[in-house]
Amino acid sequence: MDSPHVIDPAFAGMSFAEVCALALQQQAQIKHISAVNAKMAHEMAVLKRPKFAATSERFSPKQKSLLEEAIDEDLAALDREIGKLKHPAKEPREKQTPKRQALPAHLPRRDVHHEPESSTCATPGCGCQMRRIGEDVSEKLDYEPGRFSVERHVRGKWACAQCHTLVQAPVPACVIDKGIATAGLMAHVVVAKYIHHQPLYRQEGILGRAGFAVPRSTQAEWIGAIGVELDPLVQAMREDLLKRRVLHADETPAAMLKPAGMRDGKTHRAYLWSYCSTAWDDISAVVFDFAESRAGHNARRFLGIAEDGTGGWRGTLICDDYAGYKQVMNTGVTEAGCLAHARRKFHELWANHSSTLAEQALKLFGTLYDIEREAKDLTHDERLRIRQLKSRTAADLLHAWLIANRQKVPDGTTTAKAIDYSLKRWAALTRFIDDGNLAADNNRIKNLIRPITMTCS
Incomplete structure (x- = not known):
């Protein structure tokens, strides 16, 4: 016997049309909540990716292992340990000379001579004086960390005994008057901080181990003085830009x-x-x-x-x-516009959610970048011709794909926002196709600013 249907009191007294309207309203709320949840899940994945996943935006199934260097080190250590073990005798084979890369010829050489203690033949009953018939030379690569030295500026005083005139060479120009550091040492501190990302407190320890600890406050003073002296150069570069x-x-x-x-x-x-x-x-x-x-x-x-x-x-x-x-x-x-910004939004969808739509978009963006790699080293006119011939067709295909798929994606979703970004900025994003002097993206300035961002982080 079928159990009786239980009617929710909230629906009591409601007509069929009112129930249908309520169902449609709740369905819209469910769709909105689902979109919000998907948006929050995507934002969480984007925030977690820099910490727990690879940050490269390359679209390739082959991912390089982060442990590759450690694995190579372990394999090399194992090879050395195995080499120390005794192996059973094997049949003699032809000796193969290892092909080691020659050390660069421009590096300075310092010879270390190794000769016998005596040039007299030690064979019993001989005692003859031996003569040198040749030598074997092997080269090893060495590195000597920075060493401090003192640069003494000696300015002679010259006087005339008759008129008592005193002549002396002027003090050489320096960044800081009466400062103890040469321009070379100050340049080393600046390069280490902004190119090698070494904070001043760490440089203080490094310089201390080299023989003279320069306080970080002194280093900061040097950097400030260099900034002031370089200001005219910066203004000249701005005027040129x-x-x-x-x-x-x-x-x-x-x-x-x-x-x-x-x-x-x-x-x-x-x-x-x-x-x-x-x-x-x-x-x-x-x-x-x-x-x-x-x-x-x-x-x-x-x-x-x-x-x-x-x-x-x-x-x-x-x-x-x-x-x-x-x-x-x-x-x-x-x-x-920057084509890399538009592509990045689809890459995040693909990397974080394995989106098939994002994968299709990445392939279409990849076609444009393949053409850019082909035209990178060409002349302006030739680069413009290649773009007009190939990039225009690839861009039109991408634009048609964006419009077609936007109609299938609900509003408010991350995929919709990625598509809307490209469609809204389409004229700016494709302006490079009609100008051989324009880059397809802004990666050049991103790469130049990276040392600064790493130093500030």
């Missing part, structure tokens, strides 16, 4: 400590705005402009554009979709 028709631009956060008298003595987020020439310019220059905020007027100020939009640089700026750049776009600067 502003003569270029195409520039890359990006910004990255940097920690800034304000003195207690100026604010609260705490660390605040400032920004380094970066501008550089293209890969095809006759110079390779990058200028970092420090600003206390990420406001768009910082970019306008660097480009020399007045608040009313007059004057300043007018060219094509390759940048991301950050709203701060819109201030300069509104004054007549042409915007060129």
